[in-house]
Structures are given as C-alpha cells and as structure tokens.
Amino acid sequence: MSFGIYIHIPYCIQRCPYCDFATYEQSQIPPADKYVKLLQKEIRQNIHNIPGQKIDTIFLGGGTPSLLEASSILTIFDTLWEQGFRLNDGCEVTIEINPATISLKKIKDYLHIGINRFSVGSQTFNDRLLKKIGRKHNLNDTLETLDILAASQVQYSLDLLFALPDQTIDDLKYDLDVISNYRPPHVSCYCLTVSESSPLNVGRPPEEGQILMFDQIERRLVSEGYSRYEISNYCLPGKESRHNMLYWTDQEYWGVGLSAHSYIKNSTWGTRFWNPRAYRDYELLVENKTAFPLGNREPLQLHESLTDFCHTALRISRGLSRFALQKKYGSFLASELCSRLNRLVDLGLLDTHEDRYFLTSRGRLVSNQVFASLTFLKQDLAYILPDNPSGPC
Numbered sequence: 001m002s003f004g005i006y007i008h009i010p011y012c013i014q015r016c017p018y019c020d021f022a023t024y025e026q027s028q029i030p031p032a033d034k035y036v037k038l039l040q041k042e043i044r045q046n047i048h049n050i051p052g053q054k055i056d057t058i059f060l061g062g063g064t065p066s067l068l069e070a071s072s073i074l075t076i077f078d079t080l081w082e083q084g085f086r087l088n089d090g091c092e093v094t095i096e097i098n099p100a101t102i103s104l105k106k107i108k109d110y111l112h113i114g115i116n117r118f119s120v121g122s123q124t125f126n127d128r129l130l131k132k133i134g135r136k137h138n139l140n141d142t143l144e145t146l147d148i149l150a151a152s153q154v155q156y157s158l159d160l161l162f163a164l165p166d167q168t169i170d171d172l173k174y175d176l177d178v179i180s181n182y183r184p185p186h187v188s189c190y191c192l193t194v195s196e197s198s199p200l201n202v203g204r205p206p207e208e209g210q211i212l213m214f215d216q217i218e219r220r221l222v223s224e225g226y227s228r229y230e231i232s233n234y235c236l237p238g239k240e241s242r243h244n245m246l247y248w249t250d251q252e253y254w255g256v257g258l259s260a261h262s263y264i265k266n267s268t269w270g271t272r273f274w275n276p277r278a279y280r281d282y283e284l285l286v287e288n289k290t291a292f293p294l295g296n297r298e299p300l301q302l303h304e305s306l307t308d309f310c311h312t313a314l315r316i317s318r319g320l321s322r323f324a325l326q327k328k329y330g331s332f333l334a335s336e337l338c339s340r341l342n343r344l345v346d347l348g349l350l351d352t353h354e355d356r357y358f359l360t361s362r363g364r365l366v367s368n369q370v371f372a373s374l375t376f377l378k379q380d381l382a383y384i385l386p387d388n389p390s391g392p393c
C-alpha cells in the first residue's frame with residue numbers, strides 16, 4: 001500500500017476563465033504566511049484522522065504553488081515531520097509551477113528542501129492562444145522555465161491544453177514540436193472544457209476536430225516513445241506520476257488546504273472527506289477547530305466503493321484486475337461484474353488480457369459512456385447480491 005499527501009495552494013497571478021479549481025488572485029485573499037499558518041493548524045488538528053504513515057508522495061497543487069517561496073513550503077513540511085510523518089525512500093515530491101513565477105534560484109531552493117519533480121502549467125506555446133485563454137505568461141516565459149528545468153536535469157511534466165478557441169491543427173503541431181524538442185519525461189494533455197455559453201467556446205474546434213487533435217497528440221507522442229499510461233497522461237518509460245497513480249489504484253491520500261479531498265481506509269469501504277472550497281469557510285473551519293461538517297465526510301457504501309474502483313482502474317492503461325476485484329469484493333460480486341465487463345468487451349469498448357480489462361481506443365473516446373455503465377446504485381447491488389455469495393469469477 002502507498003500513501004500520499006496533497007497540499008493545496010490557492011494563489012494565482014490571474015484567474016483563468018476556464019479554471020474550475022479553488023483559486024484566487026493573490027490580492028483577493030489574505031497573504032501566504034497567513035494561509036501557511038492555517039495549513040499548519042489543519043495538519044495538527046486532523047492528524048488523529050490519519051493513520052500514522054510513511055509518505056510515498058507529496059503533491060503541492062493549486063493554484064500556483066510556485067508563488068510561494070521555498071521557506072514557506074519548508075514550514076509546511078516541518079509541520080508534517082513534527083507530527084511524526086516520514087518520507088519513504090524514493091518519495092516523489094512534486095510542485096506545480098507556472099512560467100513567469102520561476103527562476104533558477106527558486107528551482108534550486110525547491111530542490112534544496114526536497115522537492116524533486118516539477119509540473120509546468122505551460123498549456124500552449126502560442127502567444128496568441130495564451131492571450132485568448134487569459135494567461136499572463138508568454139512563450140518566452142515558458143521556454144525560460146523549461147530551459148532551467150532541462151539544465152537542472154530534474155524530473156518534470158508539462159501540461160498541454162488543446163481545442164482552444166481559434167486553434168488550428170498546425171498550431172497544435174507547433175506545440176508538439178516544442179514538446180518534442182524538450183522531451184519532458186511526462187506530458188498531461190487536456191481538452192479545454194467550458195460551458196456552451198462561455199465566451200471561450202466561440203471558435204473552438206467542433207467535436208470531430210477535437211478528436212482529430214487528440215489523435216494527432218496520440219500518434220506524435222507514441223511515435224516519440226511516450227506511452228499513454230492514463231486517459232490524459234503520457235510518459236517516457238518509468239516516468240509515471242506516482243502521486244496520481246495513488247488516485248487510480250485505490251491507495252490512501254490526505255488532502256490538506258482549501259478544497260482538498262482525502263480518502264482513508266478507516267471503515268469497511270473507506271471514507272472520503274474534503275475541505276470547503278471558499279477561503280473564508282476553510283478559515284472558519286480551521287480557526288474554530290470544528291469537526292468536519294456532515295456534508296464533508298462520507299463513509300463509502302459498497303456501491304460507491306465499487307463504482308470508484310472500476311472508474312479509477314479503467315483510467316489507466318494497465319486496467320482493472322479481476323484478481324484485485326475478487327480480493328476486495330469477493331467472488332460473487334466480481335463474477336457479476338465480469339459479466340458487465342465482458343459485455344463491454346463484446347461492444348469493442350474494452351479489451352481483456354490475462355486477468356485485466358482495459359479501455360480500447362474506441363472505449364477511450366466514449367469513456368464517459370463506459371463509466372456510466374459501471375456506475376452502481378445501491379439498488380443495483382441489492383439485485384446482484386444473493387443471500388449467500390460464492391463462486392469463481
């Protein structure tokens with residue numbers, strides 16, 4: 001079993017119009033030293049909810065954590081050590097960084113306090129498109145950041161956002177050329193998602209165009225030695241994001257800070273809990289030392305646990321293991337589920353090899369449909385489960 005800690009840093013230099021994360025422009029909320037104090041309090045108050053663990057991964061996400069100096073981040077780490085947490089050998093410690101917030105000195109400072117992986121919010125290498133989506137950084141800022149990372153020989157990932165307003169396939173090809181030049185160990189690819197009424201929806205490639213773009217990304221990255229190890233993530237051999245793999249392989253994680261989510265196996269099917277999204281609500285929760293409000297804590301029921309297990313396992317290329325299913329949920333339920341999975345194989349949406357099921361390329365295109373057919377309601381399982389479950393898968 002592995003265990004990871006996510007730490008949310010809500011500050012950004014701009015509020016991007018397409019962003020759905022709990023973030024604020026720096027001037028809208030109290031300064032970082034105050035927020036770091038809240039994080040320290042939260043860690044000290046909630047430690048009793050977290051089983052004493054060695055840490056395999058830490059992820060500083062946001063927001064733009066690279067707006068924080070290394071000394072502030074060290075204060076957070078020191079609070080974890082003070083509470084008895086220790087890093088396992090080879091622990092992955094990632095920070096999200098945004099171009100225009102990074103210098104060689106800052107990278108060195110981060111490395112010095114134990115951060116060993118960087119995730120760059122590059123999005124696109126096209127100044128016209130960066131402007132369109134409301135980003136303040138420009139191509140030169142990104143190239144400078146990538147040069148620093150390449151020269152420092154550190155592990156890093158970059159974000160590629162596509163299907164942007166007025167983006168052509170040639171624009172995308174240029175982005176892929178830049179990626180090809182730097183050859184980052186890891187690339188996360190996201191299709192821009194906005195509501196139909198959003199101004200950013202105007203001029204976006206239609207659905208077929210978006211599929212062509214993903215196809216272009218897939219062919220180019222795979223031809224250059226990357227593997228698509230998760231629906232939206234590619235990496236060079238052995239360079240998967242270990243932290244994100246926790247989420248996709250039913251491992252425990254503790255989320256600290258605004259809007260952070262946690263999953264701890266302290267009840268039959270585990271418990272999810274999460275912090276408020278609004279700064280003021282989070283501040284009140286921590287300052288008043290109140291217990292989690294009811295709505296923010298959810299002991300999972302069997303049908304929810306099974307749904308999560310199927311959805312997360314099918315996101316990754318290694319897929320869903322029949323053996324793991326059987327081990328966690330027993331042979332009868334595993335056998336019933338395998339019938340559903342086999343129906344998806346017949347439809348060409350899943351493939352199967354040895355004891356595993358995984359999405360086919362067609363299945364990835366309509367993954368929402370696949371996941372919908374593997375979403376269980378309480379009554380589904382009441383129907384499936386007999387009084388006396390038994391039998392092989």
Ligand code: SF4
Nearest residue numbers: 012015016019062063
């Ligand atoms: S910089 Fe990133 S986290 Fe911040 S608002 Fe923009 S998209 Fe969201």
